[in-house]
Amino acid sequence: MSEATEKRVRSRRLSGGGVKMVDVARLAGTSTQTVSRVLSRPELVADDTRKLVEQAIRELNYIPNSAARLLASSVSHIVAVIIPSLSATVYAQEVHHIVRVLEEHSFSVVIGHSDYSELREERLVQSFLERRPDGFILTGTQHTDLTRQLLRNSGVPVVETFDGDNAAMDMSVGFSNLEAGRKVAELFLSRGLTRIAYVGGRSDQDFRSNARFEGLQSRLAEAGLAPVARIELTLPMPAGDGVRGLDQVLAIDPLTQAIFFSADTLAISALLECNRRGMRVPEQLAICGFGNYDFADAIVPALTTVAVPFEQIGVLAANAILARLDGSVQGPSQTVVPLQLLRRGSA
Amino acid sequence: MSEATEKRVRSRRLSGGGVKMVDVARLAGTSTQTVSRVLSRPELVADDTRKLVEQAIRELNYIPNSAARLLASSVSHIVAVIIPSLSATVYAQEVHHIVRVLEEHSFSVVIGHSDYSELREERLVQSFLERRPDGFILTGTQHTDLTRQLLRNSGVPVVETFDGDNAAMDMSVGFSNLEAGRKVAELFLSRGLTRIAYVGGRSDQDFRSNARFEGLQSRLAEAGLAPVARIELTLPMPAGDGVRGLDQVLAIDPLTQAIFFSADTLAISALLECNRRGMRVPEQLAICGFGNYDFADAIVPALTTVAVPFEQIGVLAANAILARLDGSVQGPSQTVVPLQLLRRGSA
């Protein structure tokens, strides 16, 4: 921001409302301390005084300054949330519920996008720490050393989400991507399918997709099989990438019998493309998605997929922060939410 | 938060890092003012001094306290965004781009959900004002009187989004819902369809859907027609509501020839249901959606819909705030982004 800007901003702000606690105190005929108490611990103030103060607050349209409060009390009532991107529905869903729960407890949520980059995440953590948040909610367990160090030093409660396979820094709320992969392998095997492919995000970007692939691979290995192809798409993956993934798989092995897509959006667009091409699903090609997306059961055939309780993850993550803050829970914790394989028409 | 909580939070915070600007100044052998300058206007500091200070900052892992900065300078670098809900893709998209643009200019975004309620919006505005944001981005132009008054008093730049039909408080970035409705009516009329229904949100919740309906209705009226049905669904509307809307329309008039759905999610689930029931689209029933959702052109038949540049709205809204803050733009402004009717298979 330019020098001129700062000036302009300040003068605007000063000219605006500008009612302070002293003004309220004066009008109510009390000290600022009493006003402060009415706001934060009204039970300590006599009823008559409290009403007087509340009246003055209303009359003056007084709005407390949270910066001054934070400075004096070191409580910000802010929770910082960093996700890869809000344009992926799963994260938007998660954040929705985080915001919902935290709003009820009068915490504000600040949001940042890591864009699937640890380095961007690090920068965000650094910048968010300036606001002295009371909690951090991150995605995944992959972070730079500096990120870890900064968070540890700050002493802020941290929840890592979406990864139930790896050790967390502090608290974690996730699901087992490994298990998801194994479940899908299990399903394909039970149908006697052997030529199985995987389509997911680039392995250097999408660590949780890697775990799903590993789960798939390990279960196949136990049956003496190996995936016929693994396609890596650059993040973020628009729905249309599903068709590209499908084509790449078929280019590698035209006789592929089953594909596990790391996201329902990909699976759905691939499935619809199969319909258009007259490729029969699941007879000719079985398709399994991940996430139980909105339209997964509306299309024909309905999409077989792994249901993940993303909303629940958001709620639990928010609650984990709250529980730590009010002291009802002390140490680290790891919560793993259950997955459900939804067997429908496509596999 | 309980009394015990506050104590715990404070003691945690005090024990944490706790490096302040004086510590940096001491180590660098300068005054705090010089450190402050290195952070905010490094060009004013001699190269040697600057390096010394930067070194000290790194060595101590110093992280500035934005609350103290705000208190002293009245610039928060926060923009508050209030949307109905993050679980609706359109708003998630918008917010994604708001966050993206503002992050680049080192602004933080705090998010709140109005849940389609003016009263909740009012409460959020009140609570966000405590953080002294440098800007507000709201959804729609429908607000309580107190909301307007608070915002006006605060002097903060405000952008209202998604509504290009009504007058804005300050700045606005939206599209004409009215025009959208008229465009769709035009399309149906050009196909010779006369029995036309509308499915959207409840009229006391979804004001922008109301405008779309009015557009539809007014254009039909010009042709001497009237909608055969208007279905109002309670928000938020999950995709499955599309089928309910479809059923309600057919219950009122089984001979309905065309339906305009106020959101693609509804239209898509209705269209897929028609396929399942063997109802031919568009011959038997034409369907038009709104929003050009992800899978709109992947289904069969492809969904005819109104494309709205939601991303662009996010970008423009963020830029409007930034432009106002750096003084390059002064007064109120209204930006109306263009809509595009995408004629595809379903209508």
Add this chain to the structure above:
DNA sequence: TATTTTTGTGTTAGCGCTATCAAAAGGAGT
């Protein structure tokens, strides 16, 4: 050389609030 201007840095006084302690007022017990 004397004088002005520019550049770089330090000093001081808050920003608006809360923690902490002090103290006054009222009530209960002896």
Add this chain to the structure above:
DNA sequence: ACTCCTTTTGATAGCGCTAACACAAAAATA
């Protein structure tokens, strides 16, 4: 009446930073 508590309120001193000015040193000008 007296002490001892409880309840309620106020005075004071920061929280960590920056704006505004003051001032010294260096550079430019006369």
